[in-house]
Amino acid sequence: MSILHSLEICAGAGGQSLGLEQSNFEPTALVENDSSCCNTLRINRPHWNIIEDDVQQFDGSPYKGIDLFAGGVPCPPFSKAGKQLGADDERDLFPTAIRLVDECRPRAIMLENVRGFLDSTFEVYRSDLKIQLEKLGYVVDWQLLNASDFGVSQLRPRVVIVAIQQAVCGQFSWPKPHTHSPKTVGMLLYEQMAFKGWQRAQEWSLYANDIAPTIVGGSKKHGGPDLGPTRAKRAWAKLGVDGMGIANEAPDRDFVGMPKLTVPMVARIQGFPETWQFTGKKTPAYRQVGNAFPPPVAQAVAKQIAKCLTHKTIFAVAS
Secondary structure (H helix, E strand, C coil), X not given: CCCEEEEEECCCCCHHHXXXXXXXXXXXXXXXXXXXXXXXXXXXXXXXXXXXXXXXXCCCHHHCCCCEEEECCCCCCCCCCCCCCHHHCCCCCHHHHHHHHHHHCCCEEEEEEEHHHHCHHHHHHHHHHHHHHHHCCEEEEEEEEEHHHHCCCECCEEEEEEEEEXXXXXXXXXXXXXXXXXXXXXXXXXXXXXXXXXXXXXXXXXXXXXXXXXXXXXXXXXCCCCCCCHHHHHHHHCCCCCCCCCECCCCCCCCCCCCCCEHHHHHHHCCCCCCCCCCCCHHHHHHHHHCCCCHHHHHHHHHHHHHHXXXXXXXXXXX
């Protein structure tokens, strides 16, 4: 399969970028304004073109005709954890995404957001977004995908919007869920929990016998390095995990009680490979992980887009 090229905005710490890379997309540019995220991208992929800039000031016209325009536009405008202000939220970047699509006219579009985007309160917003993309020549669809259906050890429902230029739209189909369940938290994290010789690691692993609740990353305005609101912390406690904070390292040999997760453990739950490094102190590193699009989900959708774009069907022109 030939290499395809992508332009990604709001790239974050590379969750979607990794999924695209694993699906034969090579990034022409990745735009991100958070310096910690940019440092993470640079340390893991020095050869990538990382543009540290405000995406609202970014010009998409030099990338005209790119194969894929992708991004995880900010979630707070639509998140149930916030005020769900939608278009009235200053962090709403869908209008910027539409502008960039108009400027670069990609063959395909892939945008990710939270489940709240599908709430009835945003019905007009969704309709308007679809109309704008259709006017630019795209066939648009979206689906709610659960990360656990694609091998990720947490539920993490996310809305993925896919738009394909009309000439090739008939070849796209959504990825099918895996037929097997993902690993439990205990199975997934046993080796990391036992790294310093914790005597109760095996016992803990058997107790943590379910997948994780959705990882919550928080924002720069709100949220620190913990595992979310009270309800989420209760769900973590049922897995034998203390959700009140993030640990610097695995439990010591004689540790007693519920362990906290480390940033690498959270990254593992998000579907990142062990080799992916996160830069910065604990809080920004955890936030990078918590706000990421799980790479296996991005990969599953991107593979379907790649199949669509490389399909050899010859389209007849009606006379």
